[in-house]
Amino acid sequence: MTSGTTESGREITGASIVLDGVEKHFRGQSEPAVAELDLEIAAGEVVAFVGPSGCGKTTTLKMINRLIEPTSGRILIDGRDVTGVxxxxxxQSIGYVIQSGGLFPHWTVERNVGAIPRILGWDKARIAERTEYLLELVGLDPAEYAHRLPKDMSGGQQQRVGVARALAADPPVLLMDEPFGAVDPITRVRLQDSLIEIHKELGKTIVVVTHDFEEATKLGDRVLILSKGGHIEQFATPAEILATPANEFVSEFIGSGATLAQLSLTRVKDTEYDPVTTARVGESSAAVVARARAQGHRWVVVVDSTGVPIAWPSLDEIGATDEVAGFVDNRLPVVAPSSTLHDALDQMLAASQGGALVAVSGGPLLGWVRIGTIIEVIRGQLGDAHADEASYVEFAEAEAENGGAS
Known part of the structure; x- marks a missing residue:
């Protein structure tokens, strides 16, 4: 396994992957599913595979861990040819995540997570310690979720368990096949943000298959665009692909809205946050209102005992009761620092708010980002030459004017 640190000080625990002349011919088909694919993925890199149906992206992913055997060619992980292993x-040495988690339905969460470590002969104490660490890593409280069955969890929670299970034996490589395709859009954004944070902490090599180009640009350090037969049309950073598509195929694949897709390249953490006034459930409403007004704020953010935001009421709503109520607003627009500006804008419009709160998943509130800040970024990226996308900006502004927080 390759390990080390980058120039930024981040630890790398992943392994390099090399596909050398890899081909796959399925019986009964005249054309190869993948024809002579050459590909190099650096240790600790996230690469997203995208392309139309039948382009060989899932076949290529499955050949890396030999769920599908290559017809010819070599596959090297950390310099070792795995076609003879x-x-x-x-x-057992490669993490694998599929759509909907793929959990064993009659096993508890902790038993699902510990499946591979048990096969590898880990002792119970080591498995329990690893399970607790991984559940916390994916944003699930071990005390609450370890003994649950998959049927008692949401789709997003099951997918988090699937990621924890794939990481259980500390593999250098994590393969993900359409991992977030079966969940709703808001949950998908949160799972994407969680994966980004996990990669930041662990430094694994991650290969993701997705049909969504926007998801690919958000997750991937580099994006591999394939056409029929596993032919590489372009393999580059998201910024390079959006700025200079390699050919007409790539231009058509990424679509006419590619300029607006630049929003997927800018993270919330790269913008300015504004401070907020927070309040705890049960606090004196009068004291909270006075504190907010002293800061020039017209609303407050109610947080739970751990500092996680649960509601975003106006001062009039707060002042209507003697104490701050514990109402939980399920439509609260909350984004992570790793979220893209596209994610943030979607959240704002869905909640009809003029901003979004910024918080690490399951963590404390960091501030809020205004829709006006995002619109200025959009204007700077679009210029005057893209009327179609600019009309979207005008729509967003109009929606924001009707929102609550502004």
């Missing part, structure tokens, strides 16, 4: 041993 026992496939079961190989898969």
């Amino acid at each position: 026992n496939p079961d041993k190989l898969r």
Whole structure:
């Protein structure tokens, strides 16, 4: 396994992946599903595979861990040719996440997470410690979720368990096949943000198959665009692809809205946050209102005992009762620092708010970002030459004027 640190000080625990002349011919088909694919993925890199149906992206992913055997060619992980390794041993050393989690339905969460470590002969104490760490890493409280069955959890929670299970044996490589395709858009954004934070902490090599180009640009350090037969049309950073598509195929694939897709390249953490006034449930409403007015704020953010935001009421709403109520607003627009500005704008419009709160998943509130800040970024990226996308900006502004926080 390759390990080390980058120039920024981030630890790398992933391994390099090399596909050398890899081909796959399925019986009964005249054309190869993947024809002579050459690909190099650096240790600790996130690469997203995208392309139209039948382009070989899932086939290529499955050949890396030999769920599908290559017809010819070599696959090297950390310099070792894995085409001659026992496939079961190989898969035990590679994390694999599929759509909907793929959990064993009659096993508890902790048993699901500990599946591979048990096969590898880890002792109970080590498995329990690893399970607790990973559940916390994916944003699930071990005390609350360890003994639950998958049927008692939401789709997003099940997918988080699937990621924890894939990481259980500390593999250098994590393969993800359409991991967030079966959840709703808001949950998908949160899972994407969680994956970004996990990668930041662990430094694994991650390969993601997705049909969504926007998701690919958000997650991938580099994006691999494939056409029929596993032909590489472009393999570059999201910024390079959006700025200079390699050919007409790539231009058509990323679509006419590519300029607006630049919003997926800018993170919330790269913008300015504004401070907020917070309040705890049960606090004196009069004291909270006085504190907010002293800061020039017209609303407050109610947080729970751990500092996680749960509601965003106006001062009039707060002042209507003697104490701050514990109402939980499920439509509260909350984004992570790693969220894209596109994510943030979507959240604002969905909640009819003129801003979004910024908080690390399951963590404390960092501030809020205004829709006006995002619109200025959009204007700077679009210029005057893109009337269609600019009309979207005008729509966003109009919606924001009707929102609550502004």
